[in-house]
Amino acid sequence: MLKVGEKAPAFSLPDADMETVELATYQGAKHVVLFFYPKDGTPCCTKEATDFSDHEEDFLEQDCVLFGISRDECLKHAEFRDKEGIGTELLSDTEGVVCKQYGVWQAKEVDGHRKFGIARSTFVIDKSGVIRHALYNVNYKGHALEVLRLVKELNS
Numbered sequence: 001m002l003k004v005g006e007k008a009p010a011f012s013l014p015d016a017d018m019e020t021v022e023l024a025t026y027q028g029a030k031h032v033v034l035f036f037y038p039k040d041g042t043p044c045c046t047k048e049a050t051d052f053s054d055h056e057e058d059f060l061e062q063d064c065v066l067f068g069i070s071r072d073e074c075l076k077h078a079e080f081r082d083k084e085g086i087g088t089e090l091l092s093d094t095e096g097v098v099c100k101q102y103g104v105w106q107a108k109e110v111d112g113h114r115k116f117g118i119a120r121s122t123f124v125i126d127k128s129g130v131i132r133h134a135l136y137n138v139n140y141k142g143h144a145l146e147v148l149r150l151v152k153e154l155n156s
Helices: 043-054 056-061 074-084 097-101 143-155
Strands: 012-014 020-022 031-036 064-070 089-092 105-110 113-118 121-125 131-135
Touching: 012 089, 031 043, 031 143, 043 056, 043 064, 043 074, 043 143, 056 064, 056 143, 074 089, 121 143, 131 143
Parallel strands: 031 064, 064 089
Antiparallel strands: 012 020, 031 121, 105 113, 121 131
């Protein structure tokens, strides 16, 4: 798991429109919020993604960009985005490389069997590329506003 004060692992991932997004692009210019979620279209993931999307303008006012990351492929992201009216960019980590770099690919006990999946987690990365908040296994309820408060604190 990543810790506060560590340099955020660099990545390059395709978004729902198959355009490449690189974390390095934002260094020195914007704060970045990465929220990792398990799966497009499930009730909790939908609520989390739409909450972040609903507050996207507030994040932009704080000089911050938002990215949702899951292992779903680009086309599934595009369908999810369009169906739910999500404005936030959704990035596709089909191989799980970035999920592993950020420590969100974790084992869980399901019906007595060990299964791996994405632990719902959020990272606040400052303009210099340093992790300021590493929030693992979060509850989606009210999470977007909690993260917005943390970003506002970076700017004060």
